[in-house]
Amino acid sequence: MVLPKFSLDAEILGQERMAEAVYRMTVHCPEIAEVAQPGNFVQMRLLGGEIFLRRPFGIADADAGKGTLTFMYRVLGRGTAAFSCLRPGERVNVLGPLGKGFCMDVERPLIVGGGMGLSPLLFYAKSMGKKADVLMGGKHASEMFWTKLFELYAREIYVTTDDGSMGTKGFAVSLLPELLETKNYDAVMACGPDIMMQKTAELSKAAGVPCQVSLEKRMACGLGACLSCSIDTAGGMRKKVCKDGPVFWAEEVFL
Numbered sequence: 001m002v003l004p005k006f007s008l009d010a011e012i013l014g015q016e017r018m019a020e021a022v023y024r025m026t027v028h029c030p031e032i033a034e035v036a037q038p039g040n041f042v043q044m045r046l047l048g049g050e051i052f053l054r055r056p057f058g059i060a061d062a063d064a065g066k067g068t069l070t071f072m073y074r075v076l077g078r079g080t081a082a083f084s085c086l087r088p089g090e091r092v093n094v095l096g097p098l099g100k101g102f103c104m105d106v107e108r109p110l111i112v113g114g115g116m117g118l119s120p121l122l123f124y125a126k127s128m129g130k131k132a133d134v135l136m137g138g139k140h141a142s143e144m145f146w147t148k149l150f151e152l153y154a155r156e157i158y159v160t161t162d163d164g165s166m167g168t169k170g171f172a173v174s175l176l177p178e179l180l181e182t183k184n185y186d187a188v189m190a191c192g193p194d195i196m197m198q199k200t201a202e203l204s205k206a207a208g209v210p211c212q213v214s215l216e217k218r219m220a221c222g223l224g225a226c227l228s229c230s231i232d233t234a235g236g237m238r239k240k241v242c243k244d245g246p247v248f249w250a251e252e253v254f255l
């Protein structure tokens with residue numbers, strides 16, 4: 001389905017610090033909230049100032065009733081630092097919804113996310129209409145505010161942290177073989193660091209469970225025109241992460 005796209009100046013309704021350098025921004029943007037699908041993203045631009053290029057962010061929530069969009073983002077460089085300084089009442093330009101989202105036609109998905117990759121998966125979990133199991137990994141307990149956000153939509157939440165400060169010590173994928181073997185999932189939906197998605201795809205394939213991955217590539221236009229986010233695919237064709245993805249079946253792409 002081709003979604004309509006909007007480029008709108010949206011008022012910031014909320015900007016909260018969730019953890020060290022991690023923020024949640026909510027904007028009023030009814031046109032995009034009405035049509036956005038889980039896995040879609042937006043390209044956000046600052047109004048004024050020196051930073052002209054848009055930055056891509058996954059949609060963590062779209063509430064058509066309230067007309068709001070929510071994003072979770074980590075401050076990495078100049079663009080995200082500038083977004084984090086904006087306050088409610090100020091505006092940003094939002095272009096979206098962009099890209100192809102997650103397959104919704106599954107019954108018992110396992111959601112696998114690491115770090116900021118959990119953001120688009122939150123919208124997916126909410127939109128599923130039934131509770132799904134969630135496997136999430138992070139560096140430290142202080143970054144695992146995600147458990148509270150997923151609580152409403154999750155059946156079971158399995159947590160790992162690199163240092164063992166919350167849940168099981170280690171990486172999320174270390175729990176995956178047992179979950180895949182014992183829980184009868186019919187799909188795995190993954191977003192996170194490349195290595196996590198590689199392992200998740202490998203283990204899902206070995207268990208015979210179809211897997212979707214949401215990829216992150218540096219991109220400029222977000223509309224399929226500039227080709228900066230092109231990737232090779234297993235079928236031999238080049239595809240654009242912004243337009244053909246960011247969500248792909250894992251077997252389609254080289255991870």
Ligand SMILES: Cc1cc2nc3c(=O)[nH]c(=O)nc-3n(C[C@H](O)[C@H](O)[C@H](O)COP(=O)(O)OP(=O)(O)OC[C@H]3O[C@@H](n4cnc5c(N)ncnc54)[C@H](O)[C@@H]3O)c2cc1C
Nearest residue numbers: 055056057058072073074076077078079080119216217218
């Ligand atoms: C489809 C898509 C969805 C995304 N969703 C989210 C999200 O929900 N939350 C979130 O925090 N981030 C998300 N990102 C990554 C986010 O867009 C970048 O972190 C942001 O653009 C960095 O901008 P900056 O100006 O702060 O950093 P820059 O000054 O541009 O770069 C700072 C550092 O960030 C790295 N970086 C820049 N762009 C990307 C990128 N696209 N992917 C990975 N690393 C990058 C650079 O290599 C550099 O090390 C997403 C990226 C894509 C492609």
